[in-house]
Amino acid sequence: xxxxxxxxxxxxxxxxxxxxxxxxHKGKIVITMEHNNKT
Numbered sequence: 942x943x944x945x946x947x948x949x950x951x952x953x954x955x956x957x958x959x960x961x962x963x964x965x966h967k968g969k970i971v972i973t974m975e976h977n978n979k980t
Contacts, residue, residue, distance in 0.1 A: 944968030950975070 946968035949957040957970050 945971055947971070948973055 946966045948971040
């Protein structure tokens, strides 16, 4: 079972990559996307 370390919204993907590059993560990094249902 994958361990989720942090979640970032798509708008903060650059910050998520910086976090990965630092090497401090202990699990998976998740990029979330909002679903806007405008009908």
